Amino acid sequence: MNLNATLVAQLVVFFILAWVTMKFVWPPIVKALDERAKKIADGLTAADKAKSDLAHAEKKVVEELRKARESATDVRASAEKQAAVFVDEARAEAARIIAQAREAAEAEAGVAAQRAKEALRDQVAQLAVAGAEKILRKEINAQAHADLLANLKQELQ
Amino acid sequence: MSTGHEAHAPTAGEYIVHHLTHLNSTGHAQTAIIDWSVWNLDTIFFSIAMGVVTLFILITAANKATSGVPGRFQAAIEILFEMVADQAKGIVHSAESRKFVAPVALTVFFWIFLMNSMDFLPVDLLPKIWALITGDEHAYLRVVPTADLNGTLGMSIGVLLICVYYNIKIKGFGGWVHELFTAPFGSHPLLYPINFLMQMIEFLAKTVSHGMRLFGNMYAGELVFMLIALMGGTATVFGFLGHVVAGSIWAVFHILIVALQAFIFMMLTLVYIGQAHESH
Numbered sequence: 001m002n003l004n005a006t007l008v009a010q011l012v013v014f015f016i017l018a019w020v021t022m023k024f025v026w027p028p029i030v031k032a033l034d035e036r037a038k039k040i041a042d043g044l045t046a047a048d049k050a051k052s053d054l055a056h057a058e059k060k061v062v063e064e065l066r067k068a069r070e071s072a073t074d075v076r077a078s079a080e081k082q083a084a085v086f087v088d089e090a091r092a093e094a095a096r097i098i099a100q101a102r103e104a105a106e107a108e109a110g111v112a113a114q115r116a117k118e119a120l121r122d123q124v125a126q127l128a129v130a131g132a133e134k135i136l137r138k139e140i141n142a143q144a145h146a147d148l149l150a151n152l153k154q155e156l157q
Numbered sequence: 158m159s160t161g162h163e164a165h166a167p168t169a170g171e172y173i174v175h176h177l178t179h180l181n182s183t184g185h186a187q188t189a190i191i192d193w194s195v196w197n198l199d200t201i202f203f204s205i206a207m208g209v210v211t212l213f214i215l216i217t218a219a220n221k222a223t224s225g226v227p228g229r230f231q232a233a234i235e236i237l238f239e240m241v242a243d244q245a246k247g248i249v250h251s252a253e254s255r256k257f258v259a260p261v262a263l264t265v266f267f268w269i270f271l272m273n274s275m276d277f278l279p280v281d282l283l284p285k286i287w288a289l290i291t292g293d294e295h296a297y298l299r300v301v302p303t304a305d306l307n308g309t310l311g312m313s314i315g316v317l318l319i320c321v322y323y324n325i326k327i328k329g330f331g332g333w334v335h336e337l338f339t340a341p342f343g344s345h346p347l348l349y350p351i352n353f354l355m356q357m358i359e360f361l362a363k364t365v366s367h368g369m370r371l372f373g374n375m376y377a378g379e380l381v382f383m384l385i386a387l388m389g390g391t392a393t394v395f396g397f398l399g400h401v402v403a404g405s406i407w408a409v410f411h412i413l414i415v416a417l418q419a420f421i422f423m424m425l426t427l428v429y430i431g432q433a434h435e436s437h
Contacts, residue, residue: 002187002189002190002191002192002195002306003190003191003192003306003307003310004181004187004191004192004193004194004195004196004197004307005193005194005195005196006181006195006196006197006200006201006305006307006308006311007307007308007310007311007314008311009196009201009311010200010201010204010302010307010308010310010311010312010315011311011312011314011315011318013201013204013205013208013311014265014311014312014315015315016208017208017211017212017264017268018257018260018261018264018265018315020212020216020264021212021215021260021261021263021264022256022257022260022261024216024219025212025215025216025218025219025260025263026219026256026259026260026263027219028219028220028222029218029219029222029234029235029238030242031222032222032223032224033222033224033235033238033239035224036223036224036225036227038224039224
């Protein structure tokens with residue numbers, strides 16, 4: 001264990017190594033580690049944000065579902081109401097059409113009856129004339145008694 | 158490992174002494190306790206080699222560093238990086254100083270860990286290879302730079318210089334001189350010399366103990382490996398079994414020492430530099 005100039009050499013080597021480490025080793029590693037720490041911190045923040053966003057979205061989904069269900073109920077109720085209105089209207093229309101048809105039929109029937117009555121009257125008059133003719137064959141002249149027959153026909157009306 | 162158990166085999170003492178002698182610029186063992194004209198070539202070579210490996214690993218990690226998903230290598234380096242950065246943050250409170258101090262701590266930790274790890278190589282492996290390369294069977298080579306007091310004191314004096322730098326930077330030169338004379342006992346002309354003496358002793362003790370602690374641990378560890386290798390060198394069944402069992406146990410235990418001493422050196426570096434930031 002003798003001392004000699006090796007000591008000075010070692011001293012110089014010591015400072016050279018320390019300087020190189022300070023210049024070329026320490027800064028890049030510090031930079032990388034700090035950047036990684038920041039990345040991780042950012043990642044954690046993003047994860048937290050994503051989690052809260054998810055919770056928010058789920059809440060929104062529930063809310064939307066509830067709204068949709070409510071509006072579906074509304075739509076159904078109004079549709080039912082409208083359907084009822086349609087049915088009523090249709091029913092009223094049908095009743096109106098039926099009444100109209102009945103009226104028209106009645107009117108037509110009245111006209112027909114009138115016509116039948118007139119036809120009958122003619123026939124009755126003819127029958128009466130024919131009957132009277134048969135009874136009065138000889139005495140009655142259709143031409144001579146035309147006025148009489150016309151009067152009779154008038155009376156039967 | 159072979160310990161050179163030949164006909165003219167060295168005695169145990171010679172073996173140990175041989176393995177504890179540095180390959181230096183003079184070519185033979187240094188006799189004077191302090192001789193500034195001598196360089197330990199093995200310590201310088203292996204510490205620079207380990208320094209290059211350290212920088213290679215760290216720069217590879219730095220180039221690969223991304224803010225995305227890290228690979229295993231990157232994650233491993235990042236774990237150590239975070240460990241050092243956290244310790245630095247807890248001890249040195251100036252963010253500006255940490256830009257230099259934290260890389261120093263990281264470098265020190267990696268570098269010392271690798272230099273200590275040279276102890277895991279079989280004690281005779283590299284010296285034998287070196288002897289074969291040089292053709293000199295008595296060529297000296299020590300492979301653990303931290304088991305050389307020059308290596309560890311070189312680093313601890315480096316830490317001392319950083320401490321002085323921050324003392325002056327934070328407190329101003331006048332402020333620091335004022336502190337040297339008035340702390341720890343208080344501001345009184347009679348106390349100035351005592352305070353100054355205490356401060357000097359403190360700096361000396363910090364620096365010497367800082368370097369000596371690492372040196373002592375690694376030197377002792379290396380010595381134990383050599384003693385265990387001597388057991389195998391007897392080439393008996395008992396010696397062989399003893400070498401395998403004791404060598405395994407000590408190597409496993411030494412993993413702890415290697416990592417722990419690197420960590421302690423790094424922590425003390427941070428603590429001393431942190432103290433330089435605090436005013437008494």
